[in-house]
Amino acid sequence: MLAAFATAAGGPRPLDNLTVGAREVPTPSRGEVRLRTRAASLNRHDLWTLAGVGTPASFPWTLGCDVAGTVDAYGPETPERLPLGSSVVAHSVITCGVCAACLGPDETSCRKFAMLSEGSWEGTFAEYCVVPAINLFALPADLSFEDAACLPTSFLTAYRMLFSKAQLRPGDTVLIQGASGGLATAAEALALAGGMRVIVTSRDPAKLAAALERGVHHAVGAGKEAVGEVMTLTAGTGVDAVIESVGEATWATSLRVLRRGGTVVVAGATAGADPPADLRRVFWRQLRVIGSTMGTWDEFAGLLNTVRATGLRPLIEQTYQLADARAAFERLESGQVTGKLVLISG
Numbered sequence: 001m002l003a004a005f006a007t008a009a010g011g012p013r014p015l016d017n018l019t020v021g022a023r024e025v026p027t028p029s030r031g032e033v034r035l036r037t038r039a040a041s042l043n044r045h046d047l048w049t050l051a052g053v054g055t056p057a058s059f060p061w062t063l064g065c066d067v068a069g070t071v072d073a074y075g076p077e078t079p080e081r082l083p084l085g086s087s088v089v090a091h092s093v094i095t096c097g098v099c100a101a102c103l104g105p106d107e108t109s110c111r112k113f114a115m116l117s118e119g120s121w122e123g124t125f126a127e128y129c130v131v132p133a134i135n136l137f138a139l140p141a142d143l144s145f146e147d148a149a150c151l152p153t154s155f156l157t158a159y160r161m162l163f164s165k166a167q168l169r170p171g172d173t174v175l176i177q178g179a180s181g182g183l184a185t186a187a188e189a190l191a192l193a194g195g196m197r198v199i200v201t202s203r204d205p206a207k208l209a210a211a212l213e214r215g216v217h218h219a220v221g222a223g224k225e226a227v228g229e230v231m232t233l234t235a236g237t238g239v240d241a242v243i244e245s246v247g248e249a250t251w252a253t254s255l256r257v258l259r260r261g262g263t264v265v266v267a268g269a270t271a272g273a274d275p276p277a278d279l280r281r282v283f284w285r286q287l288r289v290i291g292s293t294m295g296t297w298d299e300f301a302g303l304l305n306t307v308r309a310t311g312l313r314p315l316i317e318q319t320y321q322l323a324d325a326r327a328a329f330e331r332l333e334s335g336q337v338t339g340k341l342v343l344i345s346g
């Protein structure tokens with residue numbers, strides 16, 4: 001079968017580690033299901049893997065965290081959760097299922113937490129992929145494979161950040177750092193669907209204009225002037241929460257635009273992971289700094305219900321044939337993408 005996989009990790013040019021070529025069709029074991037992949041979206045995570053962050057156990061190693069497709073075959077003694085041929089989207093989080101965290105309300109704290117393409121699980125950029133059978137969800141009616149393939153990482157992460165971690169309500173004001181990335185545009189779509197007042201930042205005036213056309217309430221430049229602009233927009237109060245995934249380049253702003261008692265939820269550090277902590281501001285203004293990663297099975301179900309109820313759809317910049325995966329990776333690495341990139345096959 002055709003697949004996009006890593007043959008090594010690290011080095012000065014991570015994309016040199018990417019190969020698009022033939023792999024064996026995987027065989028599902030007990031508790032697993034093989035999918036015929038129809039669409040799989042790219043995430044920065046795939047570039048991190050090529051760069052040597054979270055190096056795979058072995059090579060070659062198929063990349064990709066997100067998949068939508070059809071049920072092809074169950075492993076031995078595996079109950080058929082959905083009939084063969086069903087259209088499905090896979091929850092990307094894999095946990096042990098038996099530890100205290102897994103049996104409690106938040107299995108993402110499982111010490112064996114992994115995403116598809118991590119640990120012992122190869123990824124989804126292939127004509128066929130294997131996932132745990134319990135991770136299958138029926139595709140919501142009217143949702144395309146391409147749209148569904150954007151949900152498991154970017155949208156699930158944004159859903160948990162907004163609704164579970166920051167506990168935002170309709171009418172609250174949220175600032176999202178970045179106006180173009182997969183996670184940032186997912187947060188934007190979900191926050192608008194959730195009735196929030198949405199402010200985005202970007203380094204690029206064209207991206208700010210595009211965000212306003214998509215319906216965000218305010219879009220401000222990501223530079224030093226951002227703090228003053230946001231305080232003016234909020235009548236000097238600040239925002240209820242910041243959705244942060246950029247890191248060093250935006251962290252100081254994130255702390256300074258929060259209202260007293262406000263919450264910054266952080267899920268990434270693209271621009272660096274070690275900004276000044278500004279502890280005086282944190283305690284004096286009683287800020288909440290909360291980390292977040294992916295989401296639970298229950299939150300993924302809630303996300304799919306939100307998609308069904310609101311009709312929201314991911315912003316997809318472009319789809320590529322799986323055979324053209326290299327072009328998609330190059331585009332993601334350019335940093336110019338607005339929304340998601342999706343690989344299609346079959």
Ligand SMILES: NC(=O)c1ccc[n+]([C@@H]2O[C@H](COP(=O)([O-])OP(=O)(O)OC[C@H]3O[C@@H](n4cnc5c(N)ncnc54)[C@H](OP(=O)(O)O)[C@@H]3O)[C@@H](O)[C@H]2O)c1
Pocket residue numbers: 042043044045153154157177178179180181182183184201202203204207222245246249250267268269270271292293294335337
């Ligand atoms: N913890 C989790 O579960 C989880 C899940 C998903 C993603 N993430 C992390 O979140 C981050 C974003 O992921 P993604 O897939 O959305 O990646 P992406 O598509 O590459 O995100 C690019 C975004 O980052 C902003 N950005 C990048 N560098 C910047 C800089 N120096 N200054 C200001 N803004 C900058 C861009 O904003 P503008 O171009 O508009 O300025 C754009 O919105 C990554 O670090 C990823 O690993 C974590």
Ligand SMILES: [Zn+2]
Pocket residue numbers: 095096097098099100101102110111112
């Ligand atoms: Zn566990």
